[in-house]
Amino acid sequence: xxxxxxxxxxxWAAGTIAAVxxxxxxxxxxxxxxxxxxFVAGIAGGTAPDWLEIAWWSRSRxxxxxxxxxxxxxxxWAVVLAFSYHVLGRAQPLAAPLxxxxxxxxxxxxADWPNPLGVPWIWKRHSxxxxxxxxxxxxxxxxxxxxxxxIARPFWATRVGHLAHWLHALSGGAF
Numbered sequence: 717x718x719x720x721x722x723x724x725x726x727x728w729a730a731g732t733i734a735a736v737x738x739x740x741x742x743x744x745x746x747x748x749x750x751x752x753x754x755f756v757a758g759i760a761g762g763t764a765p766d767w768l769e770i771a772w773w774s775r776s777r778x779x780x781x782x783x784x785x786x787x788x789x790x791x792x793w794a795v796v797l798a799f800s801y802h803v804l805g806r807a808q809p810l811a812a813p814l815x816x817x818x819x820x821x822x823x824x825x826x827a828d829w830p831n832p833l834g835v836p837w838i839w840k841r842h843s844x845x846x847x848x849x850x851x852x853x854x855x856x857x858x859x860x861x862x863x864x865x866x867i868a869r870p871f872w873a874t875r876v877g878h879l880a881h882w883l884h885a886l887s888g889g890a891f
Contacts, residue, residue, distance in 0.1 A: 720763070720766075722857055724763060725857040725860070725861075726856060726860040727758060727759045727762015727820045727823065727824070728758075728759055729860035729861045730758040730762050730816075730822070730860070730864075731755040731761075731820060732758070732868065733758065733819055733823075733864050734754040734755060734757070734758040734812075734815055734819040735754045735755040735758070735816070737754075737819075738750050738754040738815060739751050739871060740870075740871055741801070741805050742805050743805040743811060743812055749812075753812045753816065754816030755816060757814070757815075757817040758816035758819045758823075761816060761818060761819060762821075764787070764820060764824065765787040765821055765824045765825065766824070788828065789836050790835055790837035791837065793821045794822065796814065796821075797821075800815035800818055826860075827856045827860070829843065830852070831845075831846070831847060831851075
């Protein structure tokens, strides 16, 4: 299990990924609210598999589901991710935030997968068994942000090209 801080940091990366993919799918909506909703939901989804286990309605705030069971089920998160991506841009106002939330949840599972406790992807838990919980958080966060940068690369490349064109035109061709 990655640390709480690592799940927050990878959640920000997942939010970035979700926002870029929503924009690329043409599902930004009015005032680009779909992008913002996907980003914020991605951040929340980055810690969701853990806080969904807590019984918030009780005073004791104990777990109502055993840790790393239903809320960490990889197949469930993958189905929500695929479904929400499929309905992006089809006049479904909740598709973008649902997609962002699923991106964050899926990123959470990827961050938990390398430690010995593992993640139940389909049925039983599977672990890559690379390191113990809380170790190598910097590597997990770096990989999440590397993925975010790689996915955002084509999106930003076109925007930078447009910006360079306008700067060139505004400067009278000086640069």
